[in-house]
Amino acid sequence: MSGALIKIDEEIVTSSVASVDLGGANWDSSYDVYVVKLNNVQAVTDETSLMLRVLKSSSADSTANYDRAEKVLKAYGAFGDNYYTNGTELIMESTGNASTDTVNSNLYLFNFNNSSEYSFLTYLHSTYTWFDETRGISGGAVHTVASASNGVQFFINSGNISAGTFTLYGLKK
């Protein structure tokens, strides 16, 4: 029996890059729901943040149309709420450059192929932070532009990505 989670694209970063695109020319529009796995993502520069933008016709969309709301589950203090509307990107999680500073995540992408709907995401990060603490972020986000998207782009708010495995899967219909 064939499986239901189909790998579409994967980028393995082992040296500094400015950004990672999943999809784009490799996008397969035959799925309704997509899964993105991030594993061991690290930054060149300490105390920075991993960001996400959706791809429109393979280009990252930086218009101010990103909304998100999330709960931060901290193993070091009271949990927090993060939210904003009309951002120019989605702030995913803090990153660092020590060997233990890693961002890991499971994201779902919804409605990316629907030209009359917004593009939606949910995510649960599991991170060991640059300040040596464990935390997770559980949230949802939307890009409020009713047009088709064909992937996502990850980048660091200041500096480059130094390491990590970025994988895009389609969930078979």
Add this chain to the structure above:
Amino acid sequence: MAGSLEFIKSTTYSGVSSFSITDCFSAKYDVYKVVADDIVTSTQAFLRLRFINSSGTIISTNDYDFADLFLKADATFTQRIYKSVDDIFDFNLSDGSLSGGAGNTIAEIYNPFDTSYTNLSWEASNIYSSTYGVGLKGVGVLKQSTSITGMHFLTNTGTVTSTIKVYGYK
């Protein structure tokens, strides 16, 4: 087309207070999905998680941190925060005093086999206090730079009957 989530192992235990799943993590995969559905306990009990290293030792030192949110159907949500403890206490909650009170947990385990910290996240749907639905969202870490090859589960009270399935992301 072959799928990218590959079944590795399924292990069933019945009426025990602890059990292990050995040799489920290897160099073949970096990220794993653990499915623990229909976890039936003899009373209201947590199913706790410890990891097993490549020497076969159950790691019970105070090297686990975790944080989770109990999303209660009947009350204000509860934050649970633990640092430097000897297990992931809240992996699952089941209520065996109630017919239909089985718990269910889905977890993602990151990089257990390589010699870096092992991170995990989990989500669960459970019953507590014999009546109320509760969801769980949690994250944790084992702060040991050691190769992990298995998992050990134990209840905080009573016994458990469960089947745990492990998958690898290709």
